[in-house]
Amino acid sequence: MNDTVRSWIATGLADLDLAILLYFIAINAAYITLVGCATIEMIMHVLRIRGESRARVLGSAVTPSISILAPAYNEEATIAESVTALLALHYANLELVVINDGSPDRTLEVLTSRFDLVPVHTMVWKRIETKPVRQLYRSRTHPNLLVVDKVNGGKADALNVGLNLATGDLVCVIDADTIVDADALQRLARPFLSNHEVLATGGTIRIANGSTIMQGRVTDPRAPRGFVAGVQVVEYFRAFLFGRLGWNLLGGNLIISGAFGLFRRDAVIAAGGYTHDTVGEDMELVLKLRRQAYEAQQRHAVLFVPDAVAWTECPESLKVLGRQRDRWHRGLSDVLWRHRHMLFNPRYGVVGLWCLPYFVFVELLAPVIELLGWIGLLLGVAAGLLNTSFAALFFLVAYGIGGVLSTYSLLLEEWSFSRYTRVSDRARLMLYLVFESFGYRQLTVIWRLRGIWKYLRGRTDWGRMERRGFAAAPAAPAPASAAPARP
16 A cells, blocks of 8 residues: 555545544433433423322223224234233223234134124224225124224224224324233323323333233233343333433424324324335324424424333344344434425424434434444554554443443333342343443444435335244234334
8 A cells, every 4th residue: 555545544534533533422412411301301200100199080081082003914923912901901981993904814813703803884984095994893792892804004004094993082002912011001191181282192112022921911021031132121221211201301202102102183183194105104103293283383292101111022033133123224214304304494493403413313324424433443454544542442432331321221210110120130131231232233233224225225115023922822924014113
């Protein structure tokens, strides 16, 4: 390598190092701000709910009625357990609408047999266009259970069918494989009673792998034994307990998980329901609702409720997890592009000026920046320009801060709701946290980069997902719309 080329590389690397260093400072300042906000919000929330009597307030007949919408595609392994748990939720005025999205497996047969379904005929006001409905069924053992069998159209289409049929003031959107704590719906509905500006609320999603589940309830939460499932527990804590909780205080929540969220039905219908041609339909809906409210100059709120808990089965193989993560990143890319006119636009308040820039520069572009960092490192080594001491210090600080933030999320969970009571489970989670940075984190970068690449190539498929089910049922493939939602 001659001196001229070496000089060019040195200049380029110096500029790249400066850009990455500034990005590193900005991203960690954003994280620390969110952690501070999450801490304040958690303290306020715990003080707010201490000594409350939800049963007295939410058990009365004047509380808003809720329709639960549960889309199902190839869910024969988990559907009976999930529906049983949903029917047992503690809420006075509840309707359950299960939408079988053209499953080729035995999902409908399992539902028919387990809940004694009979065909019914009813008039439907089709306010949102959807794929055709084949048949409606009502349960003879549970009159508040309505099952819809429709032509396959994807998760968004199934939810729109549910919106057309629902009768509740509020609609709770839930994945059919999700298990909800008995009182979680009461907790999720609580903000709608105290604040008429609330458009939507979302709860905490926890990993059920390894836990004991009886009669549709998680009775003994355990940390998963396998690393792939276990490290996702740490990720979920980080995403919910300092991500979404922090945005609560700043008024910038943009994601209500597709696995467990509560919405004003009239607002969702006015927004046109779920968008079909995206794999990020949950975030897209929230952005539509918020944009609609800003443009109508309406005060509004989208809130995360940390003590409203639902449980889901997460992928246990890297192959399946990789598909899920690249789909999440494709969805993020698509939603941010669809609503790009809101970015840095003061008309959209905190969402336009703070929240969307965070999602673009931190959530979306972080893997790209990390890739550039690795390329710079390799070029520096090849050209003999690497300052080994500085590089080692930088990586230690970067991964150290990540470890501290993850540890803080675990401590916040321990202080507030503490679901894992065994020392062995806590120790296992700490081990997952420590080893997350060695190999696994780099894999997530590759998966997210793959998601961006697939988005640029126009890929909109969901990818195949395999799951074992909560009960001792045979494993079943669950492609298309049945994939678990973003945490």
